[in-house]
Amino acid sequence: MAGIGCCCSTLSSTSNLHTSWLKFENRTHGEGTILGQPSRPRRNFSIRAEMNFVSAEEAKELIAVEGYTVIDVRDKSQYERAHIKSCHHVPLFIENQDNDFGTIIKRTLHNNFSGLFYGLPFTKPNPEFVESVKNRFSPESKLLLVCQEGLRSTAAADKLEQAGFENIACITSGLQSIKQGAFDSVGSTELQNAGKAGLVTIQGKISAVLGTVLICAYLFITFFPDQAEKLLAIFTTT
Structure with a gap:
């Protein structure tokens, strides 16, 4: 007879930052027969952590009071234009220098349009992103992920939550939405303008x-x- 197990994690919340977390799993272990009928295969149901989106002021409080560490997940070009002082740079996307025929064509088209007008590099997903974070931080670490528009940090948070990280926050709408001087920064421009480059500027x-x-x-x-x-x-x- 198949063994049946059920586990449910606890619900935790941080009301001042509008954060909640719930995980539930229902498992049927192994296969066998119950009263002559084949048992159902293993099933997993999971509701993962709700992402913690914060404003710039709340982000500063997380860093100063709760000890969150800033991870900048933008590409190298935006990071070098401006980044938060003392942050860690672990890009979610890296420059694509592959030399297969298809990639060369795509890179050429990109550089002649998006790259020329908007200064966007031709990138690909960083296959070492999760491992790079795991090598620097434990799953219990408190991490504030930042990017320019808020999309990459959200995607990065999802990947890290799947890898077991639980204390993750992102700035709503990214660095482009913060006020000038909100954070101590390093670079040739302001944080909110680091995404602007190319002929458009x-x-x-x-x-x-x-x-x-x-x-x-x-x-x-x-x-x-x-x-x-x-x-x-x-x-x-x-």
């Missing part, structure tokens, strides 16, 4: 300059129409 600067010139020209024509007419006559006759 140059275009933005050009647009700002052109806008300023046009406004000045409009004000000059409005308040000094005679001088503006003379300048226009000079340019049209030369």
Whole structure:
């Protein structure tokens, strides 16, 4: 006769950070017969930890009061532009330098469009991500995962929870949503601007300059129409 086991973990919560965690498993061990009928195969039902999404202020409290460690999961380029001081860099995606024919074509297309206009590197999932974190931290460690938009940190948190990590938090909407000076940072730009690169940033600067010139020209024509007419006559006759 098959053995039947059931286990249910406890429910824990942290009300001030809106965190809850519940895990339930129902297992039927082994296979056999019960009253002449084959037993059902093993079944696993699991509801994993609910992710802890926090604001920048709550994140600072987690670091200062509760001893959370910051892990930056962004790619190398964004990390080097700006990152939180004393954080650990474990990228969820790494630059794809594979040289098979298909990857070369995709990389070329990417670099000529997304890479050129938005400064985004051509990346692939980091196969060593979970192992890299496990080599540095124990499953009981308190970890604050950060990225630029909040998507990669959420995906990274899911992977780490599946690997047994329980005390994980992410900043809602990522570093792009925080205020300037919210964290002590290292790099050539502000944390919220670390995702901006490529021709888009140059275009933005050009647009700002052109806008300023046009406004000045409009004000000059409005308040000094005679001088503006003379300048226009000079340019049209030369």
